[in-house]
Amino acid sequence: MPSEHPLRMGVLGAFTTALYASCALAATDDFDMLKYVDPLIGTANGGHVFAGATLPFGMAKAVADTSGENQAGFAYDTKVVTGFSHMHDSGTGGSPSMGNFPIFPQPNCPGDDIRQCKWQQADRAVAWNRESPEARPGYFGISLANGVYAEMTTTNRSALYRFKFNNTSSQPLSPVILVDLMDLPQSRRNGTAHVDRSTGRLSGSGTFSPSFGIGSYNSYFCVDFKGAELRDTGSWSSNGVNFSKPSLSLGANSSSTVSAGTFARFRSPKDDTILARVGVSFISADQACSNAEREQPEFDFEGTVSAAEAAWRKKLGVISIDAQGVSSELQEVFWSGAYRSLISPQDYTGENPLWKSDEPYYDSYYCIWDSFRSIHPLLTLVDPLSQSLMMRSLIDIYRHEGYLPDCRMSLCKGFTQGGSNADVLVADAYLKKVEGIDWDTAYQAVVKDAEVEPANWDVEGRGGLHSWKHLGYIPFQDIDPYGRGTHTRSISRTVEYAYNDFCIAEMAKGMGHHADYEKYTMRAGNWIHVFKHDQKSSIKGVDTGFTGFLQPRYPNGTWAYQDPIFCSPLLNFTSCYLNPDGHETYEGSAWMYTFYAPHDMGSLIKTLGGAESFTSRLRYLHDSGLLYIGDEQAFLPVYQYHYAGRPGLSAYQSHSYIPSQFNATVAGIAGNDDSGAMGSFVVLSMMGLWPVPGQDVYLITPPYFKEVSIRNPVTNKVATIRNVNFDPSYKSIYIQSAKWNDKPWTNNWLTHDFFAEGGVLELELGPKESDWGTHIEDLPPSISKYE
Known part of the structure; x- marks a missing residue:
């Protein structure tokens, strides 16, 4: 997803050294990985991580919504809370997502006058205590300056809030809890709200726009309360409070930025605490109510938290590590990344x-x-x-x-x-x-x-399929009468289409569609048609020393031009998005996209001058500042040294980014998390097996732990990657030799059979590169032969 931030440089070298130096005890039988999960990692500096309570892939996601850069609701680098809402996305760029129907508690109204309470979003915003946020799997808590301590947990389709009121005024507590027909991006097209005068139940609906797409969606809510006697109810809007109207309707002519809704006011609650149970649905308000009633009939806060923790332990428990000697901070980076990888997609x-x-x-x-x-x-x-x-x-x-x-x-x-x-x-x-x-x-x-x-x-x-089939590339300024779309990204679309076709060819081969296999394998080579052999590149007027880069090409075959470093951190970094003038690469430079032919690395390496030249160019990509690890296309280049017979450099490159760009702070990820992409990058890197998606290929590097095991939940078999001569200071990160189930293994890659069937991959490590995995016969598959 688009990032709204320029390059983020990560933490200081001193912090990196501290992470490596700090040691933790070895894993024990009572090890609880949830103690190493911090949902607040990535909630500042544009990480956009969802910090609140959720189940694995859960629909209900409850958190405090803050004012500011609030794509996932709560952000640590904000100052005020405006409400608590029940559905969010995690780590996305662009505009905020969902956050529909926030509720907001107030201990009482000044002078016991309901009209003196704060209603509009900007007016009711209240500061939150900087030391108070507590986040763990299935739970989020925060203290507000208005005397409310808010806690929340979730089931699949409902959220349960526990509001503890600290009365800071001389008058008795008489809490007011409102619901606002609002969403985070303020996209509401219409909405309805109703309050049941006898029970205080709040329910309603709204029509909203998606944060990164077209169309609209309908959403529904249902709020029930427990813990206090109902005092009165009503509706509210910019025109004030109305006790006589239990319902409210907002049409398309009402501003989407105006707050309005219904409320319930209570007498002083027992133990100064009120529970609010919120059901959510995309079907109806009745279904929202039934979801909550079915999933949380008893308003059991502690039981719901416990069930959520059990669900997370079950999901994460298929991974086990021997972390002897490894810093607790790096363990947090690992387990928190694994946690974030299981938040979305949502069921x-x-x-x-x-x-x-x-x-x-x-x-x-x-x-x-x-x-x-x-x-x-x-x-x-x-x-x-x-x-x-x-x-x-x-x-x-x-x-x-x-x-x-x-x-x-x-x-x-x-x-x-x-x-x-x-x-x-x-x-x-x-x-x-x-x-x-x-x-x-x-x-x-x-x-x-x-x-x-x-x-x-x-x-x-x-788009552009006619050109793709007849020219073999997506042209710059393509003529496409067959469909409509944004005519940009001709370079990046060309190389992605080529890889898409390769993946289809792999399916065709396995399913016996031989003619399709031949056709799509041929089209998979189209990336070469946008490679300009004599294109040079310079940085601030100094030639980089490398020749040959991807370039845009007109329909008549002549070349257009985009500076190879354009849309890198070194030149106009944020200029290549989906806007109509978004240029010919997407969220990255031609320098980076020139490396994208993961199915045809034999040909790519030859095209770039051979293995030694390829390795030199790849190191320059990383060392020069041209690559931003906070975008997902940067992941594979970390490990592409494998294809040139230098797997040790892939291990070295991985350690250059972890923990310098990924750490256990609230700003501890390199870019926005993109639904867990950054988290999964860290986990896979630290496990030591990088998958090449769309291929049955895992590139082997040493894990960051003495041992990592994954239990296959289907076969119940265990795959273990074990380091011999493990060095937690990470000076010995180079594989000297390898054994798969006690048999010598020289390939620098392996297949998914290792995980499906189980076994042990044993890696002997040393402080210098060896000849392991360096020969042509050791390299990953390529549709063109290596030379």
């Missing part, structure tokens, strides 16, 4: 009003362009059952809406950022034998992406 099964189906429905694929590189490959390892449900959901979206999505949120079509990268996800699941998927329909879906241009390729499929 909306039973909450999809768009069509009837017996298939699962997941939402918040936000976006696949971000998530296919690391989130879903990690899920295939640690939670293949959920990965199967997500793939089935994508295929069902294809059945009912005609295309696989590249991005989707809030039941709406999201914007496509590059290629049709759901094709990569589907191929990855196919090659790794993810169970329960209708592969025939899945294959139809990916072939349609490759062959049939949609009417609006801004939100699905691929």
